Amino acid sequence: MSRRTFFKGSVLAVAAAAAASGATACSTQPEPRGADAEARPLPIPPLYEGELDGNTRRFELTAQEGEFEIVPGTMTKTWGFNGPWLGPTLYMRRGEQIDMTVHNELPEATVVHWHGLHLPATADGGPALMFDPGESWSPSWTVDQAAATCWYHPHPHEKSALHAYRGLAGGIVLDDDDSVFPGLPNDYGVDxxxxxxxxxxxxxxxxxxxxxxxxxxxxxxxxxxxxxxxxxxxxxxxxxxxxxxxxxxxxxxxxxxxxxxxxxxxxxxxxxxxxxxxxxxxxxxxxxxxxxxxxxxxxxxxxxxxxxxxxxxxxxxxxxxxxxxxxxxxAPAEDAPASPALADKLVPFELPQPTGVEREFRMKNMEINGKSMDMTRVDFAVDHKGPEIWHVTNENDDMLHNFHVHNARFAVQGVENGEVEFTAGWHDTIEVPPLATVTLLVDIGYYPDPTLAYMYHCHMLNHEDSGMMGQFVVVEPGQEPNLKLPNIHGE
Ligand SMILES: [Cu+2]
Incomplete structure (x- = not known):
């Protein structure tokens, strides 16, 4: 398979099966009653709560090859974490330290990005942190953000689409003390x-x-x-x-x-x-x-x-x-009890004051601001706490793109020349319709480190792999970026 497969098709599939080491067994629903005879019970990825030691939660993930019955009656060669296909759902709580170890038992280098998490660049899992077959990677961070559904997937240089498509992905349930609401189901795998x-x-x-x-x-x-x-x-x-x-x-x-x-x-x-x-x-x-x-x-x-x-x-x-x-x-049986009213107040939405820094990102073909991803180039440095205003434009009239920022959350401030379906709340990935400009208030995690970059990119993964990505570093005020030259694997 060619190294730079711009494989057009693809998609990742995530899901789960296969119990993880240290995870609870995979639970499935009872056998179906009638209807579509071909339908199979929805597999529920096991909830992997790690090993809790005081305030530290330890996880071990092994990226491995396997095979899985994706389609009934056919075994398909796949990749997965702690199993043949996809990975367990990781559970973590605000305030905890996470000690993660990822083992690479694949035939090629990879790395794992914790999508949606705010953490130091050493833990973020960008392409500069790829590690070889037989090696392990052990990032640590503290969970310092509100409850959310996040996920993890590979981010190797020019091969994110391929690795995700083969099955390297899983969910993350971030929990906190403020997220139990009347009427909101929270029994994993049940409701x-x-x-x-x-x-x-x-x-x-x-x-x-x-x-x-x-x-x-x-x-x-x-x-x-x-x-x-x-x-x-x-x-x-x-x-x-x-x-x-x-x-x-x-x-x-x-x-x-x-x-x-x-x-x-x-x-x-x-x-x-x-x-x-x-x-x-x-x-x-x-x-x-x-x-x-x-x-x-x-x-x-x-x-x-x-x-x-x-x-x-x-x-x-x-x-x-x-x-x-x-x-x-x-639908449930008649004797299923009535649900209590769903809370009408969840989490207050408080926008922090912007700092006055504004940036512009023009996405066109497979470039951002006329540049293709270069692991040795820093596109900008963020040398302050507090949010920035980013204007993101899709300059292709005939292509879909979206925009993801690592180590950040953002709120949509406006959309010009197009429509974005759902703009309320905090996001880390958003569609940017053809010719539209989406203005974002971007709240970036402040973990200064001039040596390692975070990414922003189109999350259509083969657009990202084809260069539609850039890098920023977070530094102390007045500090200059000083990127460690990445060890480019698999070339
Ligand atoms: Cu794109």
């Missing part, structure tokens, strides 16, 4: 359910096709096709992650539902919607009320306005016109 959406193209012999197509033609939920979740409660909370390499999703349920959290945590209040758009890397937590006898289907519908693409042909190449049934949700 608080991870829904990791990926997609794939398969070769004729049932293997992941790494060469074809812009976007996968087979949706995968928690790593399998056609899953069914049998609810045992009248209210469920879905922690939805778009883990795809390229594909945007517009999620509907055929009935209104509530969004309670975005990438970086809870909203001020639940927001009722008919659908929600997730670009690759984004998460949303939704609350669904079920009535006995009324099953629902989580569906990926056409993107509203084709995502801002100019015509149907272009929209088709990005999958923006596709409709898929993703997950069947079987």
């Amino acid at each position: 608080d359910i991870p829904v990791i959406i990926g997609d794939a193209n398969f070769t004729e012999d049932g293997q992941l096709d790494e060469e074809s197509g812009w976007v996968g033609d087979t949706p995968l939920i928690n790593g399998i096709t056609k899953p069914r979740f049998e609810a045992t409660t009248r209210r469920v909370r879905l922690r939805v992650l778009n883990g795809a390499v390229l594909r945007f999703r517009y999620l509907t349920l055929g009935a209104p539902f509530h969004v309670v959290a975005t990438d970086q945590g809870f909203l001020e209040s639940p927001v009722e919607v008919d659908g929600v758009l997730l670009s690759p890397g984004e998460r949303v937590e939704i609350v669904v009320d079920l009535e006995p006898g009324k099953d629902l289907t989580l569906r990926d519908d056409k993107l509203p306005n084709w995502g801002g693409l100019p015509d149907k042909d272009t929209a088709e190449t990005f999958g923006a016109t596709d409709v898929f049934d993703l997950l069947e949700i079987v």
Whole structure:
């Protein structure tokens, strides 16, 4: 397989199976009752709480090869963490120190990025930190941010799409003391359910096709096709992650539902919607009320306005016109108890005062501000605490892009020349529709270190791999960046 495969198709699939060392066993739902005979129970990635020692939580992840029955009756060669395919859901709480060890038992170098976490650059898992087969990497950090659904995935130089597509991804549940709300389900695997959406193209012999197509033609939920979740409660909370390499999703349920959290945590209040758009890397937590006898289907519908693409042909190449049934949700039995009212106040939304620093990011073709990613170049240094205003423009009229910032949360201040579906709350990844400018208040974690960079990039992973990424360092006031030359592996 070529080193720089610009594999168009692809998508990651996340999900889980395979118990992790130290994790609880994988739980699945009971066998389905009727309906789609092909549907299989939704696998729930095991919740891996690590080893708690005082205030320190230790995790061990092993990136490894394996095979998995993604499609019924076919074994597909895959990669995973602590199992053949995808990884366990990591659980961590605000205030804890995390001691992580990742072992690389793959045939090539990789590294893991903790997407959505605010942490020192030494722990962030950018491409400069890649490590070889047989090696381990042991970053540490303190959890210092609000409860949220985050995730982890590889970030190797020019190969993030490939490694994620092969299955290296898992969820992170960040918890804190402020996030128990009346009526909000929080029993993991019972009424608080991870829904990791990926997609794939398969070769004729049932293997992941790494060469074809812009976007996968087979949706995968928690790593399998056609899953069914049998609810045992009248209210469920879905922690939805778009883990795809390229594909945007517009999620509907055929009935209104509530969004309670975005990438970086809870909203001020639940927001009722008919659908929600997730670009690759984004998460949303939704609350669904079920009535006995009324099953629902989580569906990926056409993107509203084709995502801002100019015509149907272009929209088709990005999958923006596709409709898929993703997950069947079987309603609970009549005797399931009624749900208490859902809290109407969640977490206060307080915008910090901006510092006056503004930056501009123009995304065009596979470059940002006319430059392709260079691991030896620092694009800018942040030498202060406090948020900045960033103006991010998609200068392609015929391409979807989105924008992700490491070690940060941001709030959408405005959108010009386009529409972004859901702008409330704190995000770390957001769509930037064709020709639109999205203005963000970016709140960056302040962990000065002139030697190692954080990334900002398009999270359509093969755009990132093709150069649509830049680097910034966080430094003390007046300090100059002094990048350690990265050890570029696998060249
Ligand atoms: Cu892009």
